[in-house]
Amino acid sequence: MAQIINIAGAQAIDDPEYRYKMPRIIGKVEGRGNGIKTAIPNMVDVASSLHRPPGEVTKFFGCELGAQTTYNDDTERAIVNGAHETRVLQDKLSVYIEKFVLCPACKLPETSYKIKSEIIYHNCLACGAREMCDMQHKLTTYILKQHKIEKKAKAKSKDKDKKDKKSKKVPRQCHKRDEVFMQTSTRRRDASTASTRPHVAATASTRPRESPHVSRTYRGSSATA
DSSP: OOEEOOOOOOSSSOOTTTTOEEEEEOOOEEOGGGEEEETTTTTHHHHHTTTTTTHHHHHHHHHHHTTEEEEEEHHHEEEEESSOHHHHHHHHHHHOOOOOOOTTTTOOOOOEEEEEEEEEEEEEEOOOOEEETTTTTTTTHHHHHHHHHHHHHHHHHHHHHHHHHHHHHHHHHHHHHHHHHHHHHHHHHHHHHHHHHHHHHHHHHTTTOOOOOHHHHHHHHHHHO
């Protein structure tokens, strides 16, 4: 298990009560000859303590050491080509913390990136400061590229959600149309039924009735006969 140390940049922090902690980085040299490389098995834990993506921290080592780097999200495996001692990796990590993690104003690791007009800023949650990062460093190109990729992915997910909502609304609209059609047909049927009823009543009322006077006369004549 890696040793737990204070998160510090260029200046070391020896305060045992310091609440910002991180595991010391571990480097393991693998392979021989041209295929020699250094694996960092606890990269995810280190990056999580700094609130940064592990791929970004791995890329920083490549920029500083002039080596190719790879990070696999599925296996969480970070590789830096070449043989590099753990002490060297830890020193480079301190440089990364100083440039891309610590707030330039209060020096606390409470920052997040705010990107505007291709410029990266530190947004400090502790003191509220907003300071520009070192845009001359090569890592800024990687950060801006990843930001664009994430932005496109979010836009696609939003479009997909909108399409799903529209597809769910279509059956409801069809159902409403069916209800309106049924109501309209019912009204028409009721109206037609109501229009025929007076006609039937009128037909019944126009039937000839036998006059009471005629019937009496007929009975009287038969009696006389």
